[in-house]
Amino acid sequence: MPIQVTLISHSEDPIRSLYLAYRVCYSALTPQQVIARVDDERITHEAMREFVEERLKTGHGSPLEQVWFEFGISGVSRAFSHQFVRHRVGISFEQQSQRYVTYKGGEFPYTVPATVVKAGMQDRMDALFDKVGALYEEMVAAGIPAEDARFLLPNATNTNFKITVNFQSLLHICDLRLCTRAQWEFRKVAALMRSAVMKVCPEIGRFLQPKCGELRLGYCDESEKDWAACPIGRVRPHKDALFRLYDAHRRGELAPLRDEDWATIAAEEGAGA
Numbered sequence: 001m002p003i004q005v006t007l008i009s010h011s012e013d014p015i016r017s018l019y020l021a022y023r024v025c026y027s028a029l030t031p032q033q034v035i036a037r038v039d040d041e042r043i044t045h046e047a048m049r050e051f052v053e054e055r056l057k058t059g060h061g062s063p064l065e066q067v068w069f070e071f072g073i074s075g076v077s078r079a080f081s082h083q084f085v086r087h088r089v090g091i092s093f094e095q096q097s098q099r100y101v102t103y104k105g106g107e108f109p110y111t112v113p114a115t116v117v118k119a120g121m122q123d124r125m126d127a128l129f130d131k132v133g134a135l136y137e138e139m140v141a142a143g144i145p146a147e148d149a150r151f152l153l154p155n156a157t158n159t160n161f162k163i164t165v166n167f168q169s170l171l172h173i174c175d176l177r178l179c180t181r182a183q184w185e186f187r188k189v190a191a192l193m194r195s196a197v198m199k200v201c202p203e204i205g206r207f208l209q210p211k212c213g214e215l216r217l218g219y220c221d222e223s224e225k226d227w228a229a230c231p232i233g234r235v236r237p238h239k240d241a242l243f244r245l246y247d248a249h250r251r252g253e254l255a256p257l258r259d260e261d262w263a264t265i266a267a268e269e270g271a272g273a
């Protein structure tokens, strides 16, 4: 079953909501006066976008909680869902129940990771799950409730969600789950949520990045070993490198520019061509 992420609904005008939320903090005007200026276009969409974008570069995060997105998510595994529901703040989950939903004929949908397919082991996984499904069916037929028969089911079993998440929480989830250290399913779901937001509000959707993105931290704060193993590490500095640079600068240990560096700087344009 393929992973599907659908943006069902969202704050009507995210930029307008964010502008109002931030502007109220920094203005002598009342929210009513601010919104009147928005409605009669004394404040344009472009001005609001620019203002919001500048605020997004700061640590003032609570106004971002005022914009929300609703998603339908299907075809994910229970291995994914265990991780997903660990997010505790600014997100509400409804998940398909294995108590109230009984799999008919012992047929439960599940995910086969690409690594298993690549290793040529999908047939064995399918065969094992066929046996699991058959025993599940037998248990249900024997009167064992679905909530107990499900003890047989694997992490691979598919599940569905309806969630509502605010923008602050979605930024945090993308910080962590677009990172190459996150599990592949979670990266895929986060990437699909990002592309859905990009379609309706690219002005804020582009801030949904892994934490090392140029609109987020801009550097990697994972271990140096993980950073070295990450393909994105090649274009992102590790935080320890930044601190080492800063400390060397403070101690006056930065290598001085050499004569040849100055020669490069002073070289005439086109010289030697």
Ligand SMILES: Cc1cc2nc3c(=O)[nH]c(=O)nc-3n(C[C@H](O)[C@H](O)[C@H](O)COP(=O)(O)OP(=O)(O)OC[C@H]3O[C@@H](n4cnc5c(N)ncnc54)[C@H](O)[C@@H]3O)c2cc1C
Residues within 6 Å of the ligand: 086, 087, 088, 089, 169, 172, 176, 177, 181, 182, 183
């Ligand atoms: C790469 C990776 C590997 C992981 N490995 C494991 C693992 O091996 N085992 C495991 O158990 N989990 C693991 N996790 C899950 C992780 O521990 C968190 O449960 C998960 O990231 C969600 O929590 P959060 O604090 O990031 O976000 P949220 O719960 O969404 O919280 C959002 C923000 O609010 C803050 N916050 C939330 N609640 C509180 C509180 N009570 N007090 C103070 N601040 C709070 C958080 O610090 C965070 O900044 C892993 C996560 C990642 C990304």
